[in-house]
Amino acid sequence: MSSPALAAPAPSRHVLAPAMALVGILLVALNLRTAITSLGALLDEVRVGLHLSGALAGIVTTLPALSFAAFGALTPWLTRRFTPARVLVGAMAALALGELLRATTHSAAIFVALSALALAGIAVANVLLPVMVKTYFPGRAGLVTGVYTMTLTAGTTAAAAASVPIAEAFGSWRAGLGVWAVIAVVAMLPWLRAGLRRTPPGTRSSGAALARVHPGRKPLGWAMAVYFGTQSLSGYATMGWLAQIFRDADYSPTTAGLLLAGVTGVGVPIALLMPALAGRMRNLRGLVIGMSVAMVASYVGLALAPHGGAVAWVVLLAIGQGAFPLALAMIGMRARTSEGTVALSAFAQSTGYLIAALGPFVVGMLYAATSGWVVPIGFLIVAALVQGVAGVFAAKPRFIED
Secondary structure, three states: OOOOOOOOOOOOOOOOOHHHHHHHHHHHHHOOOHHHHHHHHOHHHHHHHHOOOHHHHHHHHHHHHHHHHHHHOOHHHHHOOOOHHHHHHHHHHHHHHHHHHHOOOOOHHHHHHHHHHHHHHHHHHHHHHHHHHHHHOOOOHHHHHHHHHHHHHHHHHHHHHHHHHHHHHHOOHHHHHHOOHHHHHHHHHHHHHHHOOOOOOOOOOOHHHHHOOOHHHOHHHHHHHHHHHHHHHHHHHHHHHHHHHHHHOOOOHHHHHHHHHHHHHHHHHHHHHHHHHHHOOOOOHHHHHHHHHHHHHHHHHHHHOOOOOHHHHHHHHHHHOOHHHHHHHHHHHOOOOHHHHHHHHHHHHHHHHHHHOHHHHHHHHHHHHHOOOHHHHHHHHHHHHHHHHHHHHHHOOOOOOO
């Protein structure tokens, strides 16, 4: 399944060198959550500064999943008209403009609209990165997916940790949001170089080829969408509510925050190793089942003994959330062609993020209704079991073009 070196398409003056393509992929990955976590870190300051109503604040917090679903679905249409490199340039431009301009506006409604623009760029890049990995590194897709997923995690953590200190250093929340546009501009550069060249053979998606690939009409497409969606649902719900679970279990806010950070910290090496391991396996059923079991065990522990075994539950949860890099790797592994990868990536992610948008909302509603965590965590256990079933089906070695 793997080659001894990072592989790329046949040499051509129209195609980026493998090293430059890898740099481009990692720079884009670094940007894929900065617009979200920087705002999360500064949301209170933004609400006060822009006089955001409760309704608008609610819209802002639900925008990521909804934008990923809506705008990710447009990516196949874009790739029929432009090369993936050109579409990535446009995606990073939208992200940079959205991040920069929302930091300058004094209108709450315009702030929300510009946040949607930034998230549209992220949504398109989400879909295209598995395509670029398959195009440039078909023999080492698992390894490269792991590296870019780890880079995505690093960008997420950096934006969450640095946005408040940057805002404090400059005396305004606007600096803490706008600074991340610089990284998006830098991420444009490798793909801008490729996009300005003549269309490389095989990099512009054929409309006829895309028209022949309909993931929504195939069980494999739906299995991938449900797998991606349920693991994202668990991830969003966990990130939104895990600290509160620990605080309700009599941990201090600081300790609860550290335990939440521990999920991300433990997840970094898992994000690197999981796709690489998947790339060496023909049938991924064992990995899929193992991560679902880890997720269920963590949730059971959180429901029954959140204080006594907190560290163990955090480690198990991080292992279970290895389903995210695995899902990204599986998108490329379940398609033979770039056209198939674009179609499957767009369908799995756009449909999956619609499913994921339910997670924080349903958990919060159940928590408010029951004043406890047993029922909300029970909902997450059901989601993890569904994830396992869908994953077992998606793990079978076959292709979306079949």
